[in-house]
Amino acid sequence: MKRRHFIRNTALATLLTQLPASAASSMISGSNKKLRTAHIGVGGMGAEDLDAISSHDMVEVMALCDVDSNALEAAKKLHPNARLFSDYRVLLKEMGNDIDAVIVSTPDHTHAPVSIMAMELGKQVYCQKPLTHHVSEARAMQKIAKEKNLVTQMGIQVHSFYDYKLATLLIQAGIIGKVKTVRAWSPKNWGYDGPEPVGSDPVPENLDWNLWLGTSAKRPYKEGFYHPGNWRKLIDYGCGTLGDMGVHIFDTPYNALELKVPKTIKNNCRKPNGFGFPEKNTVTYVFPGTKHTSKTLKWVWYDGVGAPEAHKDLKLPNGEKLPDQGAMFIGEKGRLLLPHFMKLPKLIVDGAYKELDMSLVPDLGTPIRNYGVEGKKHYHQFVDACLGKDTCTAPFSYASSLTETILLGVIASRFPNKKLHWDDATARFREKEANAFLDGNYRDF
Structure with missing residues (x-):
């Protein structure tokens, strides 16, 4: 079932008619009113999200949800008054x-x-990042958030x-x-x-297992391949290294x-195997220029x-070694190295380090x-925004375009060494065969 049919064909329409009108509004008013949260996915990164959100003084954890009862019980010990699902x-x-708010910390x-529900x-x-598993979903989430004027934030903590x-x-x-290249x-x-x-x-x-699979295709369980951690490697559930660390x-460079989104994308990687993402990727993007770049911007990702x-x-x-992970901006007057993470950027001019002009x-x-x-800053910013005291810096209006860019590189791994051309206005590739991967088939479960 296509994503666009999923919302219509689930019980969501029924839910909306069963709920009183007040349930469709999560406006937080009153200086002493707490933000009531539901946490969906409370193991692994979900446990970190739960800890960070609940550390805010104005949060009350109302509900916990996980398909793994062990994770659910561990979270319950920390929040004994929350209902379990x-x-x-x-x-x-x-x-x-x-x-009032839902924290989504499930697999991609x-x-x-x-x-969306x-x-x-x-x-x-x-x-959590990446915002979605498919390009069509990213655009749909951006649209709904805008139409309903919701507070949203993608979990890219280093953004703050x-x-x-x-x-x-x-x-x-x-x-x-002006920057001409990012690596x-x-x-x-x-x-x-x-x-x-x-x-x-x-x-x-x-x-x-059925709830873990969710809308993805039915598949037999195999130990060590899916839950709790290896799903990121697999096409049906994750987005590979690009979707994990790439986001x-x-x-920061983005x-x-x-x-916005690139004009062309090419991934140098092995041939697709239909199951897992390539273990090594070199993805080359070309973006339209902005006021901070040359006429076009070349971006190369290595993993x-x-x-x-x-x-x-x-x-x-x-002769220094590069940091283990990071980005290099190459501009007309020098280079700026940004290690990942919690290290100051370094300015390089004419082959030598220069002091940053603060x-x-x-x-x-x-x-x-x-x-x-x-x-915790990124999480608390979201809570404060829900309470009308701040503004989110990674809302879905921003996160959807960043995620779309990432996912276009993921799709390019299906067509090794082939340059794909992306049309932002139509959200389609010039290469028709690539359009099959913009959406997904949702299983009824």
Whole structure:
């Protein structure tokens, strides 16, 4: 079933008629009223999201949902008054009047189904990255958030960190002039070049496998391939290294240069195997120019063991090694290196490091080198925005375009070494065969 049919054909229409009018509005009013949250996915990253959101003084955790009873019980110990659910659809039906915001921390393939249902009910949404599994979903989520005037935030925590904000301001202040190229990299390997597993294993007692699969195709459970962690490697559930680390590392250059979506995309990788993402990718994007770039901007992404490939743009002064992960801006007046993460950007001019001219940017205070402190800022910004006290800096209006860009590179892995041409206005590729991967078939479950 296509995504556009999913909302119409689920029980959502029934839910909306069953809920009183007040359930379709999550306006928070009153200086002492707390934000009532429901957390869908509370294991792994979901546990971190729950901890960070609930650390805000004005949050009351009302509901917890997970398909893994072990994760649910662990979260319940921290929030004993919250109601427990294994099916997000039941949570939204039964708790519609009692929640204001939904935190979505599930695997990538369920981001859109959960978030869209919550937003249709008028709930503010914080959704982990990448925003969606398919391009069509990203555009749909942006549209719904805008139509319903909802507070939204994508979970790219480093967006609110000191070093990334500083790099953004420096680039926009012209510290290296107009930028012509960005090179970004991560040596992580969220790909799988092996064969698809055969047979099946018993489903663990703590796992509801049907609910974990959700709208994705039915598949037998195989230990070690899906839950709890390896789903990122697989086409049906994750978005590979590009969708995981790429979102974080793309974010600052993308934001600083005020990019939208690319004109062309090419991925140098192995042939598709229909099951896992390639273990190594070199993705080349060409973007239309902005006021911060040359006429067009070239962007090269490297991932997998050994990334990035050697290039003169990446050569550091004094024979230094590149940081394990990061991005390099190449401009008309020099280069700016942005390590990932919690390290100051470095200015390189004529092959030597130069001191950053901090007079170019407003005072951001002193860098905080404590993830436990710094990491909560992005979450608290969302809570404060829901309470009318702040504005989100990674709303779905921004996150959908960033995610679309990432996903176009993921799709390009289906067509190794072939340049794909993207039309922003129609949201279609010139190459018709690539359009089959913009959407997904949703299973009734």
